[in-house]
Amino acid sequence: MSQMKRLPIGILGSGKGSNCRAILERIRSGDLAAEARLIISDVLEAPILDMAREFGVANAYLPPGRFRTRLELQREVQLAQMLRDAGVKLVILAGFMRVLHEPMLTAFPRRIINIHPSLLPKFPGLEAWKQALVAGETVTGCTVHYVDERIDHGQILAQKEVKILPNDTSESLHARIQVTEHELYSAVIAEFCEKYVELSQQVGD
Ligand code: GRF
Helix, strand or coil, rough: CCCCCCEEEEEEEECCCCHHHHHHHHHHHHCCEEEEEEEECCCCCCCCHHHHHHHHCCCEEEECCCCCCCHHHHHHHHHHHHHHHHHEEEEEECCCCCEECCCHHHHCCCEEEEECCCCCCCCCCHHHHHHHCCCCEEEEEEEEECCCCCCCCCEEEEEEECCCCCCCCHHHHHHHHHHHHHHHHHHHHHHHHHHHHHHHHHCCC
């Protein structure tokens, strides 16, 4: 594994970062041929930044500016530059609570992915597992997709189902979905890693 070409990734998150942890652990154990170059949060006290320090990954707080659901234009330009400077080839959103726009989407075309806790296109938006419960669904799950300018939208890369049990609470269902998220996200990232290695071999990099 140490000789293997590793995909340089950047992770963006606003919250607790359980997906980020799952990815970092799989890298450390040698299950993912990736290299975390940079972890960025728009929330100064986000646990995801402590996690970056724990795993020895470069990290930064990016003040988001005055909007609630997106970054100010100059901040987003700065974000793209930071990721480029770090040599990042795949940007992974792990609970990043802002919609990305042109500066990031142009800098990383089809190179930004997100995970969402529902079987999209069903239940985009916040607390998707609660939406599924309230709607009386018997099955929900999670989705990994490319990021575009719309919330929880963009080409779907992979999905995994999670059954809703008769006595599920929103907490129990969310916990099972998160376990599934960690597996699915790593599987998708592993595919990107394989393609990166193949491509590097073809160009003799
Ligand atoms: C996950 O449920 C993900 O699907 C959604 O945000 C949540 C982030 O959780 N986009 P965590 O911070 O990775 O635990």
